[in-house]
Amino acid sequence: MSPTLLPAKQMWSAIGSMALCVAMLIASEFMPVSLLTPIAADLNATDGMAGQAISISGLFAVLTSLLIAPIAGRYDRRHVLLAMTVLMLVSLVLIASAANFSLLMVARALLGMAVGGFWALSTATVIQLVPKAMVARALGMIYMGNAVATAFAAPIGAYLGAIVGWRAIFWGLVPLVLLNLVWQLRAMPSMPPKAGIPVSRVFALLKRRHVAFGMTAVMLTFSGMFATFTYLRPFLETRTGVSASQLSLLLLGLGLAGFLGTKLASKLLEKEKLFPMLRWLPLVIAALTLSLVWLGGRLESAAALMIAWGLVFSAIPVCWSAWLAHAMGDDAESGGGLMVAAIQLSIMLGGAVGGLLVDQITIVASFLFGSAMLVLASMVIGPGFRLGRHPAQPETID
Structure with missing residues (x-):
């Protein structure tokens, strides 16, 4: 669908859903920074080992960001972005219920795939959704999601984690991601596949x-x-x-x-x-x-x-x-x-x-x-x- 033909309300709703998804991704990726000590203690790991939970998500984000363009070119962009959100949802459930450090690392790997895939496609998706004159404004909204997550996720995680435990923090993100997924389903238009890169x-x-x-x-x-x-x-x-x-x-x-x-x-x-x-x-x-x-x-x-x-x-x-x-x-x-x-x-x-x-x-x-x-x-x-x-x-x- 041409950006100029997309109704303004749906266009900005789609951008809003992407901004919320970015906020959830950033909050999920860096939440362990504020919960590093209790995660390590609960899973019988050192602080350094717990820090690898951030590193492993980075590894899979690297691989996905490099491979997502050729793959995404074969499918409707809407479906690819929805798949990244589902991956984030699954990873949060696995993190919150992780019985050991190995399962935590698997869950973080899935999250890394969601982060790398979504970010790599975000700019190109914005260009496809909005007219050229509004691209900067749309990108600004998405980066605002990043800023909000960076500002509030870590302190809220540290404060509430001391009260309800680190697992409850990740369980608390699950309904928010579910709402985001529903929003994306309603707002994201079909974006037919193009030639893969x-x-x-x-x-x-x-x-x-x-x-x-x-x-x-x-x-x-x-x-x-x-x-x-x-x-x-x-x-x-x-x-x-x-x-x-x-x-x-x-x-x-x-x-x-x-x-x-x-x-x-x-x-x-x-x-x-x-x-x-x-x-x-x-x-x-x-x-x-x-x-x-x-x-x-x-x-x-x-x-x-x-x-x-x-x-x-x-x-x-x-x-x-x-x-x-x-x-x-x-x-x-x-x-x-x-x-x-x-x-x-x-x-x-x-x-x-x-x-x-x-x-x-x-x-x-x-x-x-x-x-x-x-x-x-x-x-x-x-x-x-x-x-x-x-x-x-x-x-x-x-």
């Missing part, structure tokens, strides 16, 4: 020098951030000595700062500051991470640093989305799959290496590793010439 076309983008450098920087940046983000709860519990209520407030502060970070990043992008932001934000978050190691023993210092950390953390994905439009605007669907794969692989590696360091050395070692990756990312980016910015051109994303 071969996997070779996705990887062919890496032959472009600026894309190869960009993806390297993406992986260094996100692996560095998630080597820290994944283990914030055990750090705050052991180093800062926070209670459950204090932990939820700190995570809420981090999440709410994300709204401001997203807005500030958008404003700076409008002023054509893309490449300076890509270069300097990783250094800022590395400095904040090291400051947290040094000053995080005091609650007041930890709170201030967490807010600042959340501010920068939320701005970085916005900048890389803008770079995607700048660097691969001629093949956004393939580029989107490649970007999702790179980010999810980075989440997996950051969480996995961080988990090993937490178990074998200390949490501080994981934070130091993350900071080193962020510094390397900034070095790879440099002034931006390697990422496609011509020395003689202004810093524009167009």
